[in-house]
Structures are given as structure tokens and as C-alpha cells.
Amino acid sequence: MRYFNLLFRSFSGLLLAILILLSFPAFAQGDLFDSDEIIDVKMQFSVKDIRKDTNDSTFVDEIIWLKDSEGNWEEIPVELRVRGNFRLTNCYYPPLRMKIKKKNREGTIFEENKSLKVVFPCSRAKNADSYVAKEFMAYQIFEEVSEYTFQTRMMRITFINEDDRKQEEIELLGFLLEDDDDVADRFDGEILEGKKILGSLMEPLPSVRHDYFQMLIGNTDFSSLFRHNSKILLLPEERLIPLAYDFDMTGLVNPPYAQVSNLVDIEKVTDRLYRGFCRERDVFDEVRTEFLEKEGRIMEIASDYESYLSPAEYRETSRFLGDFFDILRNDKAFENQIVSACRSY
Incomplete structure (x- = not known):
């Protein structure tokens, strides 16, 4: 009898667990960004x-x-x-x-x-999805190099x-x-609106990570001062953080409609230009090391979206990302194209 009582209780517990699971929706509540599944x-x-x-x-x-x-x-x-x-x-x-x-x-x-x-997608062209995939890829790469x-x-x-x-x-x-x-709430902060704030006033490490990322994807189409494709996150203790978005007009995505602003001295979006503000040298060096350590992971992220691209597009994407890491590895190129190219105003 004791055996049957134990068996009954076990069966009842299993049945209860099944009923609880079945009572939940097929998509768990509030998990929109908790999964990478399409x-x-x-x-x-x-x-x-x-x-x-x-x-x-x-x-x-x-x-x-x-x-x-x-x-x-x-x-x-x-x-x-x-x-x-x-x-x-x-x-x-x-x-x-x-x-x-x-x-x-x-x-x-x-x-x-x-x-x-x-x-x-921007257009109805057959390959329009590939540009969406590359822009989405940029967001995933940014998550790898910055918490904000x-x-x-x-x-x-x-x-x-x-x-x-x-x-x-x-x-x-x-x-x-x-x-x-929602992003402000995640960090117990707020998005500043209607204020012009120089990039040099923002937190050094998050800002330089942001600026290296923008150079990695070949983006010059942003301005924190004029709130163009950039938000400013105000954190406790008056900490200011740049929040980047809208990465279609970049060398990484390189869509047919890509244009270069007449405010920057490059001819096409695939030409890299560092647009970050000048910081202490040790900040540049620290973020340089961080990015080089994450090179393998960043290239893995790019490979996750290979199926959305043609073979030629994927080769070009890999080459374009790799060229940035070549700059970081080369002391002279790093000095000339990043450290000495930073903006003082």
C-alpha cells in the first residue's frame, strides 16, 4: 500500500507540473529580447x-x-x-x-x-534582406563590445x-x-532630450568603445551633439553614455542608397574615418586590447548571418571587418588612424 501511495503522489506531482506548464502561453511573457530565435x-x-x-x-x-x-x-x-x-x-x-x-x-x-x-528592408529588390541582415549584425556586434x-x-x-x-x-x-x-529603464537612467552635449564630456571608456565600434562598421553618419543616430543616456552620478543606433548608412551594410556627408573628408562609406574625441592614451590602449581580444567572437557573429548573404557579400563583409583589426594590430596605423585622428572639438 505504501508503494502505491508513493506512486500516486509522484504521478499527481507530475500531472500538476504538466498542467502548470500547459497553462503558460507558447511564448513566455516578457521574453521578447531574451532569445535570439527569429x-x-x-x-x-x-x-x-x-x-x-x-x-x-x-x-x-x-x-x-x-x-x-x-x-x-x-x-x-x-x-x-x-x-x-x-x-x-x-x-x-x-x-x-x-x-x-x-x-x-x-x-x-x-x-x-x-x-x-x-x-x-528599404526596397523590394531581391537582395534587400541582405542589407537588413548586415544592419542587424551590427547591433549584435555592438552588444559584444558595449553593455550600453x-x-x-x-x-x-x-x-x-x-x-x-x-x-x-x-x-x-x-x-x-x-x-x-525601455533601454533607459534597464540602466536606471534617462534619455536626455533637447540638450547639446559635447562627446568629450561623456564617460571615457564607454565612449571610446562606442567610437571604435563606429569605426569598425565604417559609420560616420552620427552625432551625439546634434542627436543624429545617437542618444545620450544619463546614468546615476551624472554619468553620460552614448547610445548608437541606425547603422544602415555604413561601410559594413553598404546599401545602394548610401551617401557620405559633406562634413567628413571621405569619398564613400567604405572609407574608414575615426570620429571619436581625444582621450587619455591609456583609454585608447585599453579599448584597443579589448577589441583585439574579441576579434574572434566578432567574426563568429558575422558568420551567424552568412546564410542571408551571397558568397560575395559574405567575403566582403569578413574582409571589411578584418581590415579594422589589421589597423588595431599595426602600431603605426593605430597611431595615425585613431590616436592622432581623434577630435579635440
Whole structure:
């Protein structure tokens, strides 16, 4: 009898555990950025209408569908609007901001994400997804070299454009980008708005890591002073940290629409230029060592996205990243292209 009582209690415990597991949604709550697994999303709207009917303050009601781990499509009401500057004007698919009301995100992977940025391919070209993959790659590399970053999650988007007569489903690659307020909350800080702050006033080590990263990906299209593709995170004890985002106009991504600002002395985005402010020499040397130690991991991250690129694109991506580490390894090149090239104002 004692044996059967033990067996019954064991079976009851197992049954209870199974019932508890089954009571959870297929996507655990609040885990949007806790996984690297690509998520499947369906979206349907008119590209023309969303451009015409929305702006920085006006959203429209839409529906997205999220595929759970069991292959079921979950309907989620959302609000969408266009955002951005260059891509909004020059790309076929506009970048979007998505808001989700609390009652609609409860029990979903969006549990903790009221607002998110949505990145689409720029064009309808066959290779447009490869540029999205390379930009997403840049965010992953930044997470490897700095703790102060925006979190991202890649999406496979099944999209129906209501402007198309046939309204056929097409598959796009995209990703979600963490909201400004959410990244500030993660670090118990705030995003400074409306203030011009010189880069030289920011924390030395995080700033130089940021600046080396920008040179690594070949980015000159940013300015912390003028809040261009950069946010400033104010941490406790008045610590100022640069937060980088929007990496499409870089040598790493090198899209067909890439342009070089007339404020910098390079001819194309694949020409590297260090735009960081001058710091104590030991800071430059410390971050140099950090990056060289992480070279292998950074190249591994690039290889994670090889399947999204053509063989020629992947070779060029690997070569471009490798060239930066060649600069770091060469004392003369490091001195000339980084230490002596830093900005004093």
C-alpha cells in the first residue's frame, strides 16, 4: 500500500507540473529580447496609406499576427505610424513605430514592450534582406563590445501590401528595436532630450568603445551633439553614455542608397574615418586590447548571418571587418588612424 501511495503522489506531482506548464502561453511573457530565435510575424496594410495617414504623433489601428512555438497564429491589435528621416523619404518600405496597449500585449512576448521600432528592408529588390541582415549584425556586434546598447530581435515577416492588386504574400526580413525609455529603464537612467552635449564630456571608456565600434562598421553618419543616430543616456552620478543606433548608412551594410556627408573628408562609406574625441592614451590602449581580444567572437557573429548573404557579400563583409583589426594590430596605423585622428572639438 505504501508503494502505491508513493506512486500516486509522484504521478499527481507530475500531472500538476504538466498542467502548470500547459497553462503558460507558447511564448513566455516578457521574453521578447531574451532569445535570439527569429520570430514569425504577419502584417497587412497599405504602404501608401500608412505614409499618408500617419506622422510623428498620429497612429493608425492595425492587426499583426504572431506565430507561437506550436505553429499557431496569435492575433494582436497594434497601432502603427511612420518614423525616421532618410529612409522614410527614400525607401519603399517606411520604418515604423509600433505601440501595443497593455490589455493586448498581456500574455504575449510583448508583455513588457509598450512601444517598439520596426525595421523593414528599404526596397523590394531581391537582395534587400541582405542589407537588413548586415544592419542587424551590427547591433549584435555592438552588444559584444558595449553593455550600453539597444536590444533587438529579428523577424521573418509575411507581408501583404494592400496597394498590390493581387495582394500576394511576400516574405521580408526585419527586426524590432527596443524603445528609448525601455533601454533607459534597464540602466536606471534617462534619455536626455533637447540638450547639446559635447562627446568629450561623456564617460571615457564607454565612449571610446562606442567610437571604435563606429569605426569598425565604417559609420560616420552620427552625432551625439546634434542627436543624429545617437542618444545620450544619463546614468546615476551624472554619468553620460552614448547610445548608437541606425547603422544602415555604413561601410559594413553598404546599401545602394548610401551617401557620405559633406562634413567628413571621405569619398564613400567604405572609407574608414575615426570620429571619436581625444582621450587619455591609456583609454585608447585599453579599448584597443579589448577589441583585439574579441576579434574572434566578432567574426563568429558575422558568420551567424552568412546564410542571408551571397558568397560575395559574405567575403566582403569578413574582409571589411578584418581590415579594422589589421589597423588595431599595426602600431603605426593605430597611431595615425585613431590616436592622432581623434577630435579635440
